[in-house]
Amino acid sequence: MKALRIEQTDDSPQVILDQEDKQFEISGKSLPEDVVEFYQPVLDWLREYQKEPLAKTEFNLKLSYFNTASSKLIMDILLIFEEMVEEGHKVVIRWHSLRSDEDMQEAGKEFEEMINVPFEHTIYEK
């Protein structure tokens, strides 16, 4: 499956979805003007990946900021992973937060409560 790579901008995150390299990551800032337009290719890619995923998928979310509209789309992404778990695949969501960013740590715990996928919470310093 062809990898999806999107460069980060000042209002949208970097996206790496690469089955061959086993790399699945969204990182940076997310407050694009049109969240649906930005995340649609990500959702489309994951829907395709869902059909024949790796035995284990580690999905890294390392966001320094996201607005509420983005959080809705992050939810949509996580729901695809939830379906994959229901279909018998192994998935881990690794949620990265800056040590000083308690709101980001909280947000990770909140997503974990809402989604039936194992979470790992990771703290980074800078």
Add this chain to the structure above:
Amino acid sequence: MTFTGESKGFINYIYERYKDLSIKDITLVFEGQITHQIMKALTGLAEEQLAEVEDDSVLRRVYHVMVESLQNINRHAEAYEYRGHPYPGMGLVLVAKTKARFQVTTGNIIESQHVDELAMFLGKLNNMDSDALDDLYKKQMREGIISPQGGAGLGFIDIRRKTGNHLDYSFVKIDEETSFFIFTSTISR
């Protein structure tokens, strides 16, 4: 762009409410069309100004409240015509700092028919405790959809629960169809 005639512009409504503020308390003030680019410029400017002097968590909340409030205006502000001059997506923002708090005030034109509904929703949020707000946020996350304007219906809920403070709001009637919506979020320092 200012309004002529009896009004010097909507910014007066805001200043009137903040008579006690001195100029040194004002971090940022802007009146004009709030586009996505302007939103990024204003939030970036506030971030830059506060980065050296403000606690990281306070700074992040001020930034978040500004993003959400300004994106609301960008998505929902009605175009307004005054004496033949159109003002599309017109809005204003004022960020002020006192010893104990930041106040982010935004103002924009809305259709008068939405005033009651909006006032009721904001009043409801003010009466909810943090658990109820978290529940409402999660419910909206699960059941809500992205509107044609691009919002998720989460902004006001999230401002209320992240700041922990009451939302302050008022409406100034301009004419039968249009009202000016003034909205203030408070971030404790």
